Amino acid sequence: GESVGLHLPTLSVQEGDNSIINCAYSNSASDYFIWYKQESGKGPQFIIDIRSNMDKRQGQRVTVLLNKTVKHLSLQIAATQPGDSAVYFCAERGNNRLAFGKGNQVVVIP
Amino acid sequence: GEEVAQTPKHLVRGEGQKAKLYCAPIKGHSYVFWYQQVLKNEFKFLISFQNENVFDETGMPKERFSAKCLPNSPCSLEIQATKLEDSAVYFCASSLGQIPEAFFGQGTRLTVV
Numbered sequence: 001g002e003s004v005g006l007h008l009p010t011l012s013v014q015e016g017d018n019s020i021i022n023c024a025y026s027n028s029a030s031d032y033f034i035w036y037k038q039e040s041g042k043g044p045q046f047i048i049d050i051r052s053n054m055d056k057r058q059g060q061r062v063t064v065l066l067n068k069t070v071k072h073l074s075l076q077i078a079a080t081q082p083g084d085s086a087v088y089f090c091a092e093r094g095n096n097r098l099a100f101g102k103g104n105q106v107v108v109i110p
Numbered sequence: 111g112e113e114v115a116q117t118p119k120h121l122v123r124g125e126g127q128k129a130k131l132y133c134a135p136i137k138g139h140s141y142v143f144w145y146q147q148v149l150k151n152e153f154k155f156l157i158s159f160q161n162e163n164v165f166d167e168t169g170m171p172k173e174r175f176s177a178k179c180l181p182n183s184p185c186s187l188e189i190q191a192t193k194l195e196d197s198a199v200y201f202c203a204s205s206l207g208q209i210p211e212a213f214f215g216q217g218t219r220l221t222v223v
Contacts, residue, residue: 099155
């Protein structure tokens with residue numbers, strides 16, 4: 001199959017619990033950091049973004065934290081639901097292009 | 111349209127054949143991006159357009175890859191003389207302007223055999 005040989009970091013979480021996904025970025029000059037969700041067979045779907053001059057931003061059930069000192073980005077999902085099962089990618093925007101990080105798979109256990 | 115439309119959904123080509131992928135961006139969006147995703151892993155940036163003009167092509171393997179966004183036509187990505195390593199899912203995305211929220215299509219899965 002298409003995923004032979006590929007092992008994504010996987011977070012297994014019980015339905016209703018909170019999830020935290022982490023990402024390290026490389027470009028200090030990036031002006032936006034974004035989280036995307038990719039479900040099987042689909043394109044990435046925008047979740048939330050954060051401007052580089054902020055350290056926290058909240059959305060509906062999601063919070064993004066940015067630590068520029070250690071170039072670290074995290075996504076917190078509150079009360080994880082089965083529909084949250086997907087691969088999550090962080091991305092940084094510089095020069096109006098997105099540079100994606102490696103994916104993290106979230107598996108929600110009902 | 112209200113979503114980025116990519117065609118075909120699947121494409122199989124013999125090694126050395128040409129492959130052509132199409133993308134209709136969301137109406138009113140002025141930026142179009144092409145990305146390559148191999149094995150559900152990272153996305154590799156290929157090229158971006160601002161309207162019909164190439165904005166950034168630093169990711170394109172220029173020997174065999176070319177792309178266009180012409181007025182009143184879907185954007186296209188063409189691969190001449192495909193190689194096995196071109197097998198991937200190719201995603202197109204569009205955005206309203208220089209904003210972080212890019213909308214992605216469902217992708218075209220290219221398999222080179």
